[in-house]
Amino acid sequence: MSKNVEVRIKRQDSPKAPAYWEEFSVPYEDGMNVISILQAIRRDPRNKAGKAVTPVTWESSCLEEVCGACTMVINGKVRQACTALVDQLQQPISLEPMSKFPVQRDLRVDRQRIFENLKKINGWIDVDGYHGQGAGPRQSPYDQEVTYKFSECMSCGCCMEVCPQFTIDNKFIGAAVIGQTRLFNMHPTGKMHQQKRLDAVTDIGGIQDCGLAQQCVKACPKKIPLVEAIGSVQRQVTVSQVFGVLSKRA
Amino acid sequence: MSEKRVLIVGGGLAGLAAAMKACELGLEVDIFSMVHVKRSHSVCAQGGINGAVNTKGEGDSPYIHFVDTIKGGDFLADQPPVLSMCEAAPAVINMMDRLGVTFNRTPEGLLDFRRFGGTLHHRTAFAGASTGQQLLYALDEQVRRWEAEGKVRKFENWEFTRLILDAEGKAVGLVAQDLATMEFKSFPGLAVVLATGGPGLMFGKTTNSTINFGSATAAAYKQGVWYGNPEMVQIHPSGIPGSDKLRLISESARGEGGRVWVPRKKGETRPWNQIPVEDRYYFLEERYPLFGNLVPRDIASREIAEICVKEGLGIGGRDAVYLDLTEKDEDFLLHKLGAILEIYEKFRGVDPKKVPMEIYPAYHYSMGGLMAGYETDAEGKMLKGSPLNQMTNIPNVYAVGEADHQYHGANRLGANSLMSCIYAGLVVGESVSALSKNDKASSAASSLLESEQKLEEEKYKKLLAQDGPENPFVIHKELGEAMSKNCLIERHNQDLVKLRDTVQGLEERLKKASSLDKSGTGNMSAVFLRQLDGMITMAKAVVEGAILRDECRGAHYKPEFDNPAPAKETPIDDPAWTAYYEKFLVQSKEWLRTTIAKYDGAKALPTIDYKPVDARHLSPEPRDYTGVGKKAWAKFKASRQAQGQA
Numbered sequence: 058m059s060k061n062v063e064v065r066i067k068r069q070d071s072p073k074a075p076a077y078w079e080e081f082s083v084p085y086e087d088g089m090n091v092i093s094i095l096q097a098i099r100r101d102p103r104n105k106a107g108k109a110v111t112p113v114t115w116e117s118s119c120l121e122e123v124c125g126a127c128t129m130v131i132n133g134k135v136r137q138a139c140t141a142l143v144d145q146l147q148q149p150i151s152l153e154p155m156s157k158f159p160v161q162r163d164l165r166v167d168r169q170r171i172f173e174n175l176k177k178i179n180g181w182i183d184v185d186g187y188h189g190q191g192a193g194p195r196q197s198p199y200d201q202e203v204t205y206k207f208s209e210c211m212s213c214g215c216c217m218e219v220c221p222q223f224t225i226d227n228k229f230i231g232a233a234v235i236g237q238t239r240l241f242n243m244h245p246t247g248k249m250h251q252q253k254r255l256d257a258v259t260d261i262g263g264i265q266d267c268g269l270a271q272q273c274v275k276a277c278p279k280k281i282p283l284v285e286a287i288g289s290v291q292r293q294v295t296v297s298q299v300f301g302v303l304s305k306r307a
Numbered sequence: 308m309s310e311k312r313v314l315i316v317g318g319g320l321a322g323l324a325a326a327m328k329a330c331e332l333g334l335e336v337d338i339f340s341m342v343h344v345k346r347s348h349s350v351c352a353q354g355g356i357n358g359a360v361n362t363k364g365e366g367d368s369p370y371i372h373f374v375d376t377i378k379g380g381d382f383l384a385d386q387p388p389v390l391s392m393c394e395a396a397p398a399v400i401n402m403m404d405r406l407g408v409t410f411n412r413t414p415e416g417l418l419d420f421r422r423f424g425g426t427l428h429h430r431t432a433f434a435g436a437s438t439g440q441q442l443l444y445a446l447d448e449q450v451r452r453w454e455a456e457g458k459v460r461k462f463e464n465w466e467f468t469r470l471i472l473d474a475e476g477k478a479v480g481l482v483a484q485d486l487a488t489m490e491f492k493s494f495p496g497l498a499v500v501l502a503t504g505g506p507g508l509m510f511g512k513t514t515n516s517t518i519n520f521g522s523a524t525a526a527a528y529k530q531g532v533w534y535g536n537p538e539m540v541q542i543h544p545s546g547i548p549g550s551d552k553l554r555l556i557s558e559s560a561r562g563e564g565g566r567v568w569v570p571r572k573k574g575e576t577r578p579w580n581q582i583p584v585e586d587r588y589y590f591l592e593e594r595y596p597l598f599g600n601l602v603p604r605d606i607a608s609r610e611i612a613e614i615c616v617k618e619g620l621g622i623g624g625r626d627a628v629y630l631d632l633t634e635k636d637e638d639f640l641l642h643k644l645g646a647i648l649e650i651y652e653k654f655r656g657v658d659p660k661k662v663p664m665e666i667y668p669a670y671h672y673s674m675g676g677l678m679a680g681y682e683t684d685a686e687g688k689m690l691k692g693s694p695l696n697q698m699t700n701i702p703n704v705y706a707v708g709e710a711d712h713q714y715h716g717a718n719r720l721g722a723n724s725l726m727s728c729i730y731a732g733l734v735v736g737e738s739v740s741a742l743s744k745n746d747k748a749s750s751a752a753s754s755l756l757e758s759e760q761k762l763e764e765e766k767y768k769k770l771l772a773q774d775g776p777e778n779p780f781v782i783h784k785e786l787g788e789a790m791s792k793n794c795l796i797e798r799h800n801q802d803l804v805k806l807r808d809t810v811q812g813l814e815e816r817l818k819k820a821s822s823l824d825k826s827g828t829g830n831m832s833a834v835f836l837r838q839l840d841g842m843i844t845m846a847k848a849v850v851e852g853a854i855l856r857d858e859c860r861g862a863h864y865k866p867e868f869d870n871p872a873p874a875k876e877t878p879i880d881d882p883a884w885t886a887y888y889e890k891f892l893v894q895s896k897e898w899l900r901t902t903i904a905k906y907d908g909a910k911a912l913p914t915i916d917y918k919p920v921d922a923r924h925l926s927p928e929p930r931d932y933t934g935v936g937k938k939a940w941a942k943f944k945a946s947r948q949a950q951g952q953a
Contacts, residue, residue: 071828086550088655093550099832100780102823111824112780112832116342118516120552122653123440124346139551142656161487162829172343176455181448182407187331187733193404195416205409205435208444212345244407 060085063105063149064094066113068163076160080105080149091131091138091152092120095164115164122278125213129154129164135218137278155218157225171212174230178257180237182247194245207240207286209279216273216283228262232273232283235264239286242293255290255297264290311335313739314481314496316467316523318344320439320728321708321735322502323446328736330453334743337494338450339462339483341518345447348504348516349728352439353557353647354423355431356403356725358396362417367428369393376723377925379425380674380716381861382899383536385921388681388696388713391689392730399729400432406445410434424558424604425720436557436646442725466834467523470499470530470704471751471759478703479751482763486834489827491763493756498703498739501527502732505673505709509842509849510795511787512553513670514546524677524710525841528848532699534904534913535712536675537845538852541719541862542796544607546669547651548627553669554654556630557647558721560664561600563640566631567591567611567666569620579629579663590614603932605718605862608668612796615667622665631663668796672724674715674862675852677706678903679731681713687923689734694741696734705738707731712901717861770836775819779832779839782813782820786839789813790846794853798865803854810850811911814843848904848913855915858898870894872929878939888943891929899927 061082069076082105083097099112117127120139127138130153132146143150158166196204216232217223223231238254241247258264264287273283313329315322318340326336338344361367373393377384404410404418410432411419420429434441453459464486471480471493480495506521507513528534545560546553561567570577571588591610592599602610611628615621621628632640632648637660640648651659678700682693689696697705697713706712707728714727793799793806817839823832859869870890878884900917907914928940 070826088548089550090654092552096551096780099823100778100784102778111826114829114831118342118346118518119348119351120517120549121351121554121650123350123437124342124516126342126346140653142654144656165829167487168343172345172451175448176451179452179455181452182405182445183452184405184449187328187402187449189398189401190405192401192417196412197416198412198414201409201412205441208409208434208441209437211350211440212343241407246405247407 062089062094062143065149065151066163067151067153068113069154069160070162072159072161079110085143089143091141091143091150092117092127094143094150095138113164114162123211125211128213128215130156130218135215135276137213140278155214157218157223158214159225168212168214171214171217171231171233174234175212175237177230177260178234178238179250179253180234180241182241182244183250184246196245200243204240204243206279206281207236210236210281211279213278215276215278219272219276221270221272222266222268229266230258230262230264232267232287235267235290236281236283236286238290242290251293252297255294258290259294264294311743312337312496313498313500314339314494315500315502316481317347317502317504317708317710318447318461318463319347319349319502319504319708320443320446320725321710321732322500323443323450324729324732325500325502325707325735326459327446327449327453328733329739330458332736332740334740336453336459337462337496338459339465339467339481341464341466341486343463344450344461345444347443348519349443349725350437350440351514351516352725353436353555355421355433355438355722356400356442356729357423357430357720357722358400358432358726359393359428359430360397360400360418360420360432362413363420363429365428367430369396371428372396372426372430374925375426376714376720377716378930379720379723380718381930382716382922382925382927383539383860383901383920384714384716385681385901386924387683387687387921388689390687390924392714392727394688395730395733396726399726399733403442403445403729406449408434408441408445410441423721431722439725442729446729467503468526468763468837469759470527470701471495471755472530472701473751473755476531476701478701480756480759482759484763484767484834487829489767489830491760491767493751493760495751495756497743498705500705500707500735500739501677501710502708503710505676506842506845507670507673508783509786509846510540510670510790511784512549512551512791514543514553514555515670517552520838520841521845522838522841525844527677527699527704528904528906529844529908530701531906532701532704532706533678534675534845534848535678536717536852536902537848537904538856538863538902539674539717539861540670540795540849541672541674542605542608542668543671544604544611544668545630545666547654548625548665548667549654553667554650555669555671556651556664556666558604560630560632560644560647563643564632564635565600566634567600567607567628568631569614569622569628571620573619574624588620605864608796609864611666611668626667627665628667629663630666632659633661633663670791670795672719673709674712674717674719675849675902676710676712679706679711679713692737692741694738694745696738697731698738703742705735707735717863767833767837771822771825771830771833773820773822773836775821777816777820778823779817779820779835782816783835783839783842786810786813786842786846790849794850796864798853798863799867800854800857800865803850807847807850807854807912810843810846817843844906851913851915852902852904856898856902858894860898868894872931872936876935878936879942881939884936884939885943888929888940895927
């Protein structure tokens with residue numbers, strides 16, 4: 058006897074077109090995840106009523122939850138489709154594109170804003186060049202444990218999707234980008250240029266727009282301590298502002 | 308006006324390293340990638356990156372790294388670039404550290420190194436269990452820095468479809484398609500760097516990402532770029548069966564005491580925990596008492612396949628065996644293997660500390676790739692700064708990373724891929740810089756840019772209009788199953804010849820496939836017709852290379868032509884060992900050569916040529932990881948040389 062998996066997908070044919078829901082029913086397979094549902098649909102692109110439809114468009118790459126590509130809203134929760142196992146999901150499974158980024162088609166959204174914001178905060182280490190300069194600065198194993206966690210951020214956008222302050226059309230940079238600020242400001246070389254980042258992070262749409270709803274940290278698939286990062290960067294900002302005022306008085 | 312813009316296709320480790328180096332040397336760069344570069348397949352690499360930094364007081368050196376790499380690749384790699392890579396490796400790791408990679412540290416705050424397969428030294432730097440991701444991010448950040456300065460333009464979610472070659476056959480640009488709007492555009496540039504990764508998806512479900520079509524490689528190959536050693540692809544023994552892809556469980560699970568077994572009885576119906584020890588078949592331990600579960604990757608893969616396919620002993624009749632850690636203490640497992648066990652649990656929904664994992668070998672990596680060249684210096688190393696380094700046979704077209712054939716011979720050592728990708732990227736940055744200084748000023752005529760773009764638009768229109776009965780995704784599934792069954796772990800000529808027909812049959816069916824989707828936005832199906840055509844094109848080269856290479860070398864295993872070392876452990880002057888060495892020399896003479904696949908549009912199958920391997924530093928010897936035959940081989944060789952001189 059064959060079992061089926063019931064799915065509802067919020068579709069949209071183009072960026073300006075209206076969204077609509079379409080239902081699918083695909084044969085169950087052992088160990089299925091949401092990706093394999095979408096793959097099954099494109100091998101037999103018919104909706105539940107048996108009508109031929111276009112295959113669903115979505116974004117994916119690694120399928121190991123390290124690239125961030127296949128992020129979507131599954132049964133109302135933003136997460137990666139690759140780690141969404143059918144056996145652990147209530148049916149009908151509902152799939153929607155993220156709501157805080159413009160839809161390109163179906164489940165595919167444009168997350169360019171995240172990368173633009175990483176540019177804005179100077180999200181890199183200002184090295185002199187790529188020639189041999191000997192070993193890098195020493196770091197303690199304890200610091201490495203802290204920075205490694207932040208460096209696992211895959212720019213998936215889950216923290217922005219759940220953030221009440223982050224909307225599709227405002228300027229807020231979002232928790233992930235603040236987390237990256239924390240990462241670069243902690244690096245021995247990165248620290249030398251932290252003021253540039255602090256200036257950027259207090260610009261329009263900066264850290265002051267955070268409403269401390271603390272939803273970001275709950276939604277992060279990598280369990281990155283985003284609230285801690287926001288607190289830490291906020292302290293760096295305060296210290297730099299106080300010193301800024303003091304140095305002007307002197 | 309001379310064009311100073313470099314066109315880099317692919318934004319993984321190799322492409323991004325190339326971009327940042329080229330920018331540093333004063334060039335401007337356009338990067339084309341099918342995904343945001345931060346989501347490239349490089350993120351999947353877990354283990355680490357090799358370089359003989361020698362901070363453990365073991366006397367490791369770049370030369371030993373070189374010897375291990377050449378031997379690991381069964382002597383099929385040209386030696387000058389490998390030697391140069393191994394010499395540069397410590398500096399590359401230090402540079403990546405300076406770029407902010409969160410490498411694991413020693414108590415003194417230095418980089419920590421771990422051991423990996425194929426070497427006796429602690430040579431692998433690592434960042435948790437996601438070294439590839441960490442390295443990629445550091446390069447992505449540097450490229451973003453150049454982007455902020457206006458030196459880099461990124462075309463993400465674009466697909467490269469065609470090289471633009473001038474009347475002399477030199478690359479002067481490329482055509483790419485925006486996968487959101489489906490529009491094509493021509494881009495002029497002084498060189499095209501193909502950093503497009505491996506062609507893994509021709510094997511269907513693999514450890515590769517969903518973007519590893521190999522279609523960029525296929526496009527270049529169809530325009531005349533040669534493809535080296537297509538038959539050399541690597542299998543990893545412990546893939547996790549999945550309905551969408553095969554993820555990896557690291558070799559360290561076996562290293563920490565994981566045991567591989569299947570029920571001894573065919574058709575066993577009891578659940579695993581009700582099968583008593585005497586009814587469990589620990590086949591690796593029984594067959595290889597010395598190495599047990601830690602036999603090399605290729606042997607473990609072949610044994611697992613044999614147990615499942617030939618002996619029908621796979622769990623529940625499926626292609627799967629147990630990798631069992633349940634005998635181990637849970638705290639020990641959490642401490643030693645926490646991260647990788649968490650991955651298994653996340654994807655299989657089962658706790659591997661309590662229930663044995665199920666594994667099966669999976670396609671993992673392509674050693675073969677677009678043929679990249681090099682120029683040598685007086686010491687037999689890559690001539691630094693030569694514009695010919697990493698250049699293919701088509702002038703001004705370069706290949707780097709998994710897309711090139713250059714660094715791994717017939718088998719890649721673990722943690723050498725990340726190094727080869729970054730190293731080749733840095734090298735090609737220097738090559739294109741040299742090219743920009745030497746090259747006679749030339750730029751693509753606007754009429755050529757227009758006509759080439761038009762050509763691609765017309766081809767796509769035809770694909771879009773295709774309306775046959777076949778579904779391309781179904782054809783792909785069949786291709787993957789046929790390739791994995793007949794051209795992966797073990798190869799037999801009669802199967803390969805049949806596979807060649809199967810692949811050609813699929814090619815015919817592809818002509819009768821539907822695009823499934825006529826829309827002009829984010830159309831994944833119409834472009835898949837092109838991507839699948841690329842996979843089939845490259846599959847034909849893999850199969851043809853495999854049919855013709857009648858020997859066992861590295862990952863290419865044809866039992867019919869195997870020359871196994873004798874079981875006797877006293878090899879000196881033993882007649883069986885002498886016969887083994889004799890046969891080794893005969894096979895080496897015939898087969899120590901690089902396969903060159905060339906596309907010929909007029910013919911259904913690729914033309915296969917060969918060229919000798921540049922083995923100027925190390926002469927080939929039988930791969931021996933036991934140490935047993937070392938003295939015997941030296942004696943045999945000495946007596947041969949004496950005879951030769953007599």
